[in-house]
Amino acid sequence: MTDLRLVIFDVDGTLVDSQTHIAAAMEAAFAAEGLPVPPHEQVIGVVGLSLPVAIATLAPDLPADQAARMLDTYRQSFFARRVGEGASPLFPGALEALEALAAVDDILLGIATGKSKRGLDHILEAHGIGHHFVTVQVADHHPSKPHPAMVLAALSEAGVAPADAVMIGDTEFDIEMGRAAGVQTLGVGWGYHPVERLAAADALVHSFADLPAAVLRLWERPDG
Structure with missing residues (x-):
């Protein structure tokens, strides 16, 4: 690693x-x-x-x-x-948050999604964000969330230990998947599951403006 x-x-x-x-x-x-x-x-x-x-x-x-x-x-x-x-729109602030995290020298970005590769490729191309991600895991190649296969594959491809990774998502499936893979988890409050279903996440944010700092704080925790 x-x-x-x-x-x-x-x-x-x-x-x-x-x-x-x-x-x-x-x-x-x-x-x-x-x-x-x-x-x-x-x-x-x-x-x-x-x-x-x-x-x-x-x-x-x-x-x-x-x-x-x-x-x-x-x-x-x-x-x-x-x-x-046309493609589904990015949430406000998503692009800025991706760029802020990508600008940190020791941080890599990845994707773990229930979308097909074809659907994800369209999104990445439409919004011009594909170059930010070093590992991309899609439903075509893995069991459905919350099985941890996608996160485990992302860790392997990136050469990163579970303790040095964070899974970010809006559903309890994302949080359960991340926890099953041994990584920290960050729930987002603007998505499709109510925040009550994200209670198992290590942290929760309600704005993309707060997301980069929240990610960094997770690694500052005693158990991070």
């Missing part, structure tokens, strides 16, 4: 506000099968899980062929909206 430190970001609900596209695509998937559309809060509550797990969570008794059709409908709907409306 090196003397470097790693800051791992979730994407949906943490860096980008994608709930409009996600909710619309999920509505299309359920409606195409003649199924009642879950309430918005339930749909947003599964953001961060890999798509097959998210659909299974919202509709646990679906036959396999129907679930497969819903996956296809979701992806087609999401892609169509992305083409028509």
Whole structure:
């Protein structure tokens, strides 16, 4: 391992506000099968899980062929909206926070997301932020959050020890994943899970303006 430190970001609900596209695509998937559309809060509550797990969570008794059709409908709907409306926007202050952390000599940045590689590549390209990340972990290659595989892979690729890493996310899936991998965790209060569900995080922030300092403070803690 090196003397470097790693800051791992979730994407949906943490860096980008994608709930409009996600909710619309999920509505299309359920409606195409003649199924009642879950309430918005339930749909947003599964953001961060890999798509097959998210659909299974919202509709646990679906036959396999129907679930497969819903996956296809979701992806087609999401892609169509992305083409028509453009990429989901970054949250205010996200770019500035990324640039501030990237400017610290011994800090590396990574991503651990429930998005597909195709979806993430579009986001990174649209916002011109891909160059900031030395490791990128996506749902295509790992079990769904909160399994720690994505964080463990990020640590391995970056050559950073768990004690020198932080997982940042807006859902309890992110926090559970980080804790399972042995890294510190930072919850953000502007995302898709209410802050009550982030109680297990080592720290919580409510503004991107406060995020870089909060990350550095985690490493100043006696157990950091």
